[in-house]
Every structure is written in structure tokens, then in C-alpha cells.
Amino acid sequence: MEKRYWNEYVKEIADDHFFYERSCIRQTFFPGSEAVFLKILRNDLGKDIYDSSHQHTCTGIGYHSDVVPYETTMTIVGRLFSLMTERGYKNYIPSCITSFGLMTELIETWNENPAVLEKTRDYLYKATGRSFDLPENIAHPSDVFFKFRHELKSKMKYQLINRYTGKPLRGVDHIGCHYAKIFPKHGIGNAEFPHVLAGMIEAWGGEVIDYPERRHCCGFGFRQYLIQENRGYSIANSKKKLESMEPYEPDFIISNCPGCAMFLDKWQYTIAEMEHKTYDREGYGIPVFTYEELAGLLLGYDPWTLGVQLHQVQCERFLNKIGIEYNPEDKYKGASGKILRTPEKPKNLKV
């Protein structure tokens, strides 16, 4: 891999005082990610971030599935922005990559058509009595980690180094389509090879794998997975990517999209069940993390508090390669300290 022309392309990312918008689905898929993002920002980076208890969906999934009209989406996002406005924040960071893509699209629409913005303001005011300002800065939380990646590195307890070989761990980055494919200018490194996750991997001691299907969609596309009959398209895309990355023997995958991280993880179980195929030599699969989980692990947060045990591909082999400390007995303990039910073991994918 040689140099990239657009690698130096960066966008403006606010420095502090963020309004955080949670995702509809991430807390189910990766229950510790949003919580640890807030902790890292507040405790490790000393930033001010507001997490409103009055927030709600951005309608992104419904919008992209053609079940929520654009006008409705605009009004609902207007309400989210009103929550930011009334708390005095100007820097908006939506946890979900689809929310991020949707909001950049809405703001572009409103900038191009001020009359549409006025209509949205009118709809929201009539419905709720609320008003809103547009964010001065909108970024994805992965952008924020990218911006502070070196500062985070200085606080990390571990690096992406194989403690047995001393070599960098090799990671696959997977960028959600809605990050920069809608508006390349909103992606660090532009649209083709966004540098946002690769920059984290490199800064934290790892090596990025460049494989032929690196830019291919994971298959999460809403129309593909919402209807069960279409899910073959979805798994086919993930399979294509996994097969393409397999010869490079990745140690891990990270993603900044809820759907990508979930599907690249869970389809490994499905493919193993359907075809007896796994994508590492020993049959355990390739562990998939969110960027918050990866940062949290390297900073020394407890893996089980981060929720990585809820992934399909289990992470102990990855933790052992780095030397991250964990207590196997705590893996399925709940917050009360009681052992919760343990999951059934898959037939073909080793855990």
C-alpha cells in the first residue's frame, strides 16, 4: 500500500462541549460502547458532553426504508436539535453512523433550500412549541476519537502489539457507508479510503490491512435485512468481505457503524452453521469491535463491563495476544454480581 492522495483531507471537529445523540440499536448490539464513550470523553479526555434523557430516534432506518417521509424525518431531527439548543450546546455528535449521514443530508438540504428549513421549524413549533438552531459543528464520535487519538494513546495501558511476537496486531477497518459515501467532505480522508479508523489503529500500535473488498458494503443495507427473504443479499456481502480479508489473517475488525459491526460479527456464526466455514485458521472467527470497545480495552477498562462478551465471536484470544487482564469468572456476571445465564455454544464456531 502506498500513499493516498486524499489522506490529508481533514474536516473541522469541535474540541469540547458536545451534545451526544444515542443510537436506537447500538445499546442492544454493543451495550457498553456508548457508556464507555461518555466515560472516556469525560474521565480520560476531560471533555464536557451532554447526554439528554429526552432524546429519541432520528428515524434513519425508517427513512432509508421508505416508511418515514422526509418531512417527518426533518421535523423529528429538528426536535433533537431543539434538545441541543435548549441546553446551550452547538456541537452535535450522533452515535449512529446513519444518524450522522442523515443529519449531514438534512443540513445540506436546509442550506440549499432555506424555505424547507423554515417549513420544518414551523412544523416543529406547531407540534411541540419547540424551536432549534442548527449545530455549528456536526461530527461522528469516531471523528472525535480520531481527533484525540494521540492523546488517548498517551493514556492507554495497552497497545495493539502481539506480546508474544512483538509485532503489530493486524486490523481490518470497516467504515459505515453513511459516514462519507453520501458527502465525501464529511469524512476524514474523503470517501474512498476514510482514514478515521485506520488512523486509530495506526496510532494505537496496530497495522491496517488493505484487502480487495475493503470498501465493499457489509450488507446491512436496510432494505436487505429488514425483510427476511432479502437477507441472503446481506450475508452474501459480508461473506464476500470475510473471504477477501481471510488470507491476510486479521487479528480483529473494527467498525464505526452499528450494522456493520453487528453483521460482520454475527454472520460469522451463520456462515459457520451453514457452511462449516470460519475465517481464522483455528475456527474461532475474527473478533469484531466497535472503536469505543477497542479504545476502552486499550485504556484498561474491564472487557466484561464493555460488554464484549455479548459478541458472537469471542474476544479472549485477542485479549491474550495483547495481554489485557480479565477475570474469566466475571464474564457472565450481571451488575448485581450474580452469574447470569450463559449462552449456548455454537456447533461450528469455536468459543
Place this chain on the structure above:
Amino acid sequence: MNIAIIGAGPAGIEAASALASKHKVTIFEKEERPLSNIRDKAFLFPDFSSANDLANKLEAKIANENVTLQTSVEVLDIRRSDDKWTIVTDSNESLNFDYVIVATGYKIFDARKKEELGYGIYKGIITSIELEKMIKEHSILNNMNETPRQIVFLQCVGSRDEKSGNNYCSKVCCVTAVKQAIEIKKQHPETEVFIYYMDLRMWGEGFEEMYREAQEKYGITFVRGRISEASSTFDKRVQIKAEDTLLGTPLTMNCDLLVLMVGMCASEGTSKLCKNLGINGLYGFADSKSPHIEDNLTTMPGVFVAGSCKRPMCINDTINDARSAAITILNYTK
């Protein structure tokens, strides 16, 4: 009359040779040698004649006491002073002339801007300029220094492309790819050659015949469709993703070399000089007064334009346009 010509490409040289019988001509060339773009080529379409022979013949035409060739000299500015035009060079010289011909030519589109095509990122992805050098040196090799099994050409890289900001057709790439594909087959008959195109614009005499011959005699495969993405494979080959728009199907294929047919853009020199003179046109090219009978005149009296500084042009058309510029000046001075 004293006439300055900026650029010693085919336009500048031909115009100089046509004017030298009646006028003193000074040619300014920023490169070390004149006609370097032609000399970099192996053979010329449509007759596969030697590019070097043409360059030698053109250069011989300015062996005239009325022609002065200054190489490695860059013209920084052209200014009006009284009834003369003052040329300012990078060696701090200021020289006065009665007329100026801008013949600054073109530059090649920077394929790195099309990051999805992997140029400058992956080995095995080259431009048509680099392939021409390989053809000339009989060194058409892949990454592993082996004869390539498959070579893929992609047309319209940086031409007819809204994303790169160049909506125009570069005019010479279609036929150049056909010429180069035939050259590959002549040197390596066993290599499979594919040309991905939007539509083939075989506008010149003999071009259509070359295109037919490429298919019938050399077995070159033409695929109507765009390549959306190129990447490197585990075994160091190039994977391309494309759509065959005749079959209506997406496809993926591997090859040893992906050749990007890079278009022609206005050179920095052209854009800068023309902007200073107020004769800048679309896409940074020079603007002539009108496209029909005043195509070598500009809105600046005494400043003329010739060749591919105006728009993409093949060598034949460039030479004809330079003669036209010379005739325009000869009539202008009567």
C-alpha cells in the same frame, strides 16, 4: 516583425517554421528539449509511424536563422507595453515582441485524484503515459517482472467526468488505447487485453479501421462499462469491479496491469498566462476569439493561440492549427 512563441511542442515548432520565412521568431520552452511529449511516445496513430521520426522532422523545420529556440526558460508573464508585448522570463529577462503565440500545450490529468482507481496507491495501476514508455522500451511487465497475463484499459479517466471537474472529452484517449492495445498484442500475443469504455469516439481517418482490426485481428476485448473500484489482491494482482452495461451485469475481474487512459488538462503555464492576459476559457484552457474563423485570434490584439492550450487536440490537428495560426499572423501583418 518580432514574434514570440511560448512552447516548443508541435504547435510552437510548426508555427515557427511557417513564420520564419518572413519574421524573426523566438521560441520559449520550459523543458530542456523541444517536443518532449512527442519524443516520449513510441508510435503514432493511425499509421504506427515512429514518434521520434516525426519529432526529428519537426525540429529540422526550425533550423533557420530567423528562429531562436530558448530552452529551460519559463515565461512568467506577458505584459502590454505601448505597442509591444513584453515577455518576462524566470531568468529575469524582459524582451519585447510585436506578436505572441501562446502554444503552451497541455498536461496530463493527475490520476491520483480518482482515488477509487488506486493510482499511486497500488502497484500494477499505471497511466497510459507510463504504458507508452513500457511499449517504447519493450518492457511491458507486471509487478513481478513477468509478462502480464491480462491487461485492462479504462477510458475517460479525468475526462467526461463531473466528479473530477472535467466534463469535456479529451479526444485522443479512445484511439490511443486501441493503438496501445495493438502494440501490446504485437509484443505479447498471449496477453489478454480488455478495454473498458463509455463509448468509443473513433472520429479520425483510419481510427474506425484500427478499432475493427483490434477486435478482428488482435482479439482485443471491448467492454462497455465503467470501472468503479480497483484494489490490490493477496497475490499482488489488481482486482477491478465494473459494470458491463451491454450485458447489464456487475463484474469483478483480476488483471496484472490496469492502464488508466488519462485525459488532457490545461497546463499550469497555460492557465496562469491566459488568466494574466484575460484570455482564459473553460477548464483553464486558452480561449480563442471565436471557434470558427477566429480560432487563433484572442480578444487581446496581437496575442494568438495555437494547439492544445485551447482544448484537447491530437498531434495532426495541433500541427494544422499551428499552420492556421501562422497564416492568421501573416494576414494580420499585411
